[in-house]
Amino acid sequence: MNIFNYFRKKGIDTVDASFYRKIEEWTSWYNSNVKQFTYYKVYSGRGTCKKCRRKSMGMAKKLSEDIADLLLNERVMITLEDEPTQEFVKKVLNDNHFLVTGNDYQERKAYTGTVAYIPYLYNALVQKDGTVSGGKIGINYVDAKNIFPVSWSNGSVTECIFTFVHTIRQKKYVQIQFHRMDENGMYVIENNVLECSKGSAEGRELVEQEWKQLKPFANLAARTETGSTNPQFVIDRLNITNNADESNPMGIAIFANSIDVLKKLDMEYDSYCNEFDLGRKRIFVAPEMLSNIDGTPAFDPEDSVFYSLPEDYDKSQTGLIKEVDMSLRVEEHSKAINDDLNYLSLKCGFGTERYRFDGTGVKTATEVISENSDMYRMLKKHEIILDDVLKQLIQIIIRLGIVTGNALDINTDIVIAFDDSIIEDKGAERQQDRQDVSMGVMRHEEYRAKWYGETVEQARQNLPEQNQVME
Structure with a gap:
């Protein structure tokens, strides 16, 4: 199903579809499975081509892991001035496995550029007068391919559509959740469900009575009024200017401008591996040496080291056994890989020595901060957005907690203490x-x-x- 066909049908404008192809490209590098690069053909010399899979260093994955671990780990402390509010928020975050899943989505943010967090209420009781009692707060985590900004100003998304894919009895359904402002400036959440039927470009739109029969959507309301002028979602992105499409508020991957370096590294690494494969020792043996006196093979036929010489070989030039041991270009490959690792590290903000595998041991924190000031500035730059994101998320949780009848302080001071121990002494x-x-x-x-x-x-x-x- 092409979701953009549905948007056009509904008259909804969002980010151009070409940008989501960029997200697919970045994801393919993260998975080390890139179109027209990972698999390539080598001419065999006999009129045919051999299909080969290029070996990868997986540096896109490594970059994403590292920035995620630096930004959100177990040492990050979230402190609220009001103690009852602090305990309530802490419980909600723990119940939603925020420390684990949050780190996972920091990694997703690194290779797609954007993620979102959507707190919501479930198992709540709505009284006749409209008041809400009981209920719990959950958090939906959404990655870039399912985020479609509709309205934004100065890079801040004010209205957005999120999609959630479900498979029910071997049929695929897409929940479309639209967070928008009504005519009074209050946020409402509108839900719709599409069945991704075969042969339909935009999918079959289900009415509310239909989706209520499906278990994942049994309690899904077509429209929910939040009663707030603030959005009930938070967009999180890397603090890097989007030069892939300057007209939209989505972020870009940490390695978006280093694709050429990733290509070169994988080509060098693949060549390095082939060097050992093609340069292994070979022993050419005269035909008369292949069998024992009783006719049994003298060498293991499954052993790839031994090769038989032709019957008409020149004995005076070759002898009965000839060893071929080709030299390996280890130093040349190693230097090329290390040079490009330094260049990749520099382009992605980690400084020039982050990925230098020279066997000198682990650097201390003092050495790191003195040699990697680029990394320090890069991390502080990304923390600016993440600090605001976490505070917005906590404020939404507090507001939902108040809606469910908890005595919480919406104006309490929130302090986010990031873990800089890796780069600071x-x-x-x-x-x-x-x-x-x-x-x-x-x-x-x-x-x-x-x-x-x-x-x-x-x-x-x-x-x-x-x-x-x-x-």
Whole structure:
């Protein structure tokens, strides 16, 4: 099914379809299965071509893993000033496996450019007066190929369509979820379900009574009023300017502008592997040496090292056994791969030594920050967007919690403490902060808030001196 045919039929404008072909291309590099590159043909010299699969270093996958681990890992601390709100948000995130799934979608963000988080209510009871009681908060995670911005301003998406694919009794269905503003500026969520029938370009549109008969959509409402002027979704993207299509707010892959380097690396790595395959030792043996006196084979016929010489070979030139041991161009290949790894690392923001496999051991944090300032600036740049994304997600969770009857503070301060221990020398920085405290240029509560993941107000209350004064 072509979803864009459905959009055209409904009069909905979104990002051009050509951009989603770019997303497919980036995904193919992530999976090391690229059209017209991974598989290639080699002429055999006998009028036929042999189909070969190019070996890959999988660097697109590695880049995506690394930036995801740097941005969102177990050391990232989310602190809310109001303790009941803090506990509520923490439980919702834990129930939705945010630490694991969130890291997974940071990796997806790295190779597709964009992901989205959509909190929602389920198992809630709606009273006659419209109030909601009970219920739990879930989070839908969506990757770039299922995100279709409809309205945006200055890169911020205000209205968006998300699609969710379901297979039910060997039939494929697509849920289309449209988050838009009504005439009063309030957000509503409109749902529709399409059956991806064969031979239909846009799929068969189901009416609500039909999709209610299908288990995944039994509780799906055609329209939901959120009662909020703020969206109930969060778009997360890398902080890289989209030069693939400057007219849309979607992000691009971390390696989007390094495809040529990825190609060259895979060609070099494939050649490196072929060097060992084609350059293995071979032993040419005279025909009379192939059999023992009793006629049994002298060599294992399955052994690929031994080759039989022709019957009319020149004994004076060759001898009974001739060994061929070709030299391998290991150093040349190794240097080319390392040079391009450095170039790839530099283009993707990690500095020039991130992927240099020179056997010198693991660098300390001090060495990393002194040699990889590019990596430090790159990470801080991406954290600007992620910090805002996490705060928006938490605010939506709090709002939904209030809707379900919980006493929460929607205006509580939210502090996101990212883990920079990989690129910063935390020990040296902490020692410097201690000296600043002793000199009086840094307050005790500032120090505690920074190193204990608290807000300044919480830190002030938790200071030993403050506790003594209160007593």
